[in-house]
Amino acid sequence: AAGIPKKLAPTIGVSVDHRRKNRSLEGLQSNVQRLKTYKAKLVVFPRRARKFKAGDSAPEELATATQVQGPYMPIAPERPTVELVKVTQDMKSFKAYDKLRIERVNERHFGARMKKAAEAEKEEKK
Structure with a gap:
């Protein structure tokens, strides 16, 4: 749904579990959005410096790329709001x-x- 092939996903740091099912549309949409954001921020270096392939980042991007230290794009669970009522x-x-x-x-x-x-x-x- 996010447009990342199953074979490519593990090579760019996305884990794939074939047993998993998305039980809700909201969860699926949030996962797709998260993966698309991740893919947009991702800088893929070519395996060989002189031979670029499809999917590799542009040379300008490679020059400015820095490695991220620490947690990257942590998932913050949404807390449901609780409405307090008087006990009758x-x-x-x-x-x-x-x-x-x-x-x-x-x-x-x-x-x-x-x-x-x-x-x-x-x-x-x-």
């Missing part, structure tokens, strides 16, 4: 576990209750 009496009296148990029971007996209601309706019609 309803919130205090709410029993989450009891609610989950009741909903689980309702789900389990749903079919039987529908069948029983249909039979009762059938009996009323007679």
